[in-house]
Amino acid sequence: MRGVVMHAPGDVRVEDRPDPRIEQPTDAIIRVSATCVCGSDLWPYRGVQKVAGPTPMGHEYVGIVEEVGAEVGTVRPGQFVVGSFWASDNTCEICRAGYQSACVHRVPMGSLGSQAQYLRVPLADGTLVATPEVPPAGLIPSYLAASDVLGTGWFAAVAAQAGPGRTVAVVGDGAVGLLAVLAARQLGAERVIAVSRHGSRQKLAREFGATDIVTERGDEGVARIKDLTGGLGAHSVVEAVGTQESMMQAVHSTRAGGHVGFVGVTHDVAVPGMELFWSLVHLHGGPAPVRRFLPDLMRLIGDGTINPGRVFDLELPLDRAAEGYTAMDERRAVKTLLRP
Amino acid sequence: MRGVVMHAPGDVRVEDRPDPRIEQPTDAIIRVSATCVCGSDLWPYRGVQKVAGPTPMGHEYVGIVEEVGAEVGTVRPGQFVVGSFWASDNTCEICRAGYQSACVHRVPMGSLGSQAQYLRVPLADGTLVATPEVPPAGLIPSYLAASDVLGTGWFAAVAAQAGPGRTVAVVGDGAVGLLAVLAARQLGAERVIAVSRHGSRQKLAREFGATDIVTERGDEGVARIKDLTGGLGAHSVVEAVGTQESMMQAVHSTRAGGHVGFVGVTHDVAVPGMELFWSLVHLHGGPAPVRRFLPDLMRLIGDGTINPGRVFDLELPLDRAAEGYTAMDERRAVKTLLRP
Secondary structure: OEEEEEEEOOEEEEEEOOOOOOOOOOOEEEEEEEEEOOHHHHHHHOOOOOOOOOEEOOOOEEEEEEEEOOOOOOOOOOOEEEEOOEEOOOOOHHHHOOOHHHOOOOEEHHHOOOOEOEEEEOOHHHHEEEOOOOOOHHHHHHHHHHOOHHHHHHHHHHHOOOOEOOEEEEEOOOHHHHHHHHHHHHOOEOEEEEEOOOHHHHHHHHHHOOOEEEOOOHHHHHHHHHHHOOOOOEEEEEEOOOOHHHHHHHHHOEEEEEEEEEOOOOOOOEEEHHHHHHHOOEEEEOOOOHHHHHHHHHHHHHOOOOOHHHHOOEEEEHHHHHHHHHHHHOOOOOOEEEEO | OEEEEEEEOOEEEEEEOOOOOOOOOOOEEEEEEEEEOOHHHHHHHOOOOOOOOOEEOOOOEEEEEEEEOOOOOOOOOOOEEEEOOEEOOOOOHHHHOOOHHHOOOOEEHHHOOOOEOEEEEOOHHHHEEEOOOOOOHHHHHHHHHHOOHHHHHHHHHHHOOOOEOOEEEEEOOOHHHHHHHHHHHHOOEOEEEEEOOOHHHHHHHHHHOOOEEEOOOHHHHHHHHHHHOOOOOEEEEEEOOOOHHHHHHHHHOEEEEEEEEEOOOOOOOEEEHHHHHHHOOEEEEOOOOHHHHHHHHHHHHHOOOOOHHHHOOEEEEHHHHHHHHHHHHOOOOOOEEEEO
């Protein structure tokens, strides 16, 4: 089969890779309908994260079940399925508490490489959620978004306790940040402040439900959010970047007793203890347990309530994956969808 | 009046200070029945925190109202009152959300110096809570504990979401840590693991409801807590020390999705972003909003349900305050009560 392999920073190729096969009786093989490039794929692409030799890429996927192992009971060949970027058994104590991304048997799907024609999904019963029937092509991008960016933005909004009566600020206007805006609105937030200085992203944030836009970053961004919230700061702040500046902007933009939900991968971030102490905020985040939210998100997509697929602004055949990486690296695209 | 003044690290004296007087119509003056030395008073005593000239000391207090300003309506002369170490109006939006320690009009009581015969309490209506009648002398230490260490330990346990069905670990065996054990138990925690290597403190932890004792610190302490929790970590962990080691022990001892409540003053602590990210814990803490809990805590003390005054293992007349500081600095005493 064809699949994306990163050889070194900036060097992404589409090559022949071995077809995956059932290795465990709990595995499924899916034919990938659509996959995409993640903001986190840019870390190795930019050389921030080490690339240890040729690496299959991708951890977001939707597809049609081709084959299942002997112990798989909840999905069957022919079904359209969505899975998270962590395979999880969905039965262990941690999964049952809603933290499937820390499942005691978790497998990172990134290690299997979903930017390919076929994909082995471990722990298929726990990981995959099927739609009632194969959806129309127009919904595929939205289901694909549920696999990571929507689920991650949703988790961030939940971690920030977005909800009725609350003002939510979202730091970061990538796909996750934009979908955190959508999530905050769906969760009932009264006011949603998007931090963005890019016209097209501001426009999408408005479509997703942002009520206010702040263009300033850092301390100026904090001051602007305080201005908008009677000097107190937002109740809920989503951090969806992963830099020191964005993390501290998030903490400082939150009122005492408020909640920060962070999902940006916090490379080189250190949270100063005294600032956290005096802020009196709640801080929660990490790799999103997308599986917790998948059934609800898939229902909202299926009935047309939400249209998260709008974050894909570049669509390419899998063989042109390298162009998709470049476009995202240069911020010409928010998110690239790949069709195997 | 007589009051404690710190002149330099290690140099604590009891001197004549001006009698406080009503300065604002919202003030009250109380005759201090008992006050005490706080673990945080040891930071300047040890030179970790700067002492900028002679500084009145103390922020914990119970006493009898002597005089109230023209606008004070909820307390009156002759009543026995307890207040927190932050004066707060208890009416602003932040107070109403339960974060009185970040009240928009807050005044740090430490700036007024409660280790003295009399004390001015700003925002008396918001800050002070009166008992139905003047309590018997035997209850005074417990009411005094409510002013800070009990309220702080209680907040830490609440921040860590101690409750039924949960295993709570407490890192730190000072007065706050010991009272977090008591709080966790009162809040219904199933199992309470105290981290302590001191026999007398272990004993008190057991009295307060600890079910297990861990003597190891750092990574070994983490391993021990994981052993006790099926390899997953505790649901709830209280951090009541304030060092890098104790903070990371707390984070690493918590299961994914669990909660860390931290109340140790986090001097020189920096929480590494990637460790926080991968831990998937909730982190919340800071200066405790003791006022939120005062009415409930005072009820539990008044009816004999709890006896937090047990943390005072040294009692001295105010004039011998310096001995109290030394005993705590040398860890010969958990906490020193001073009688003006």
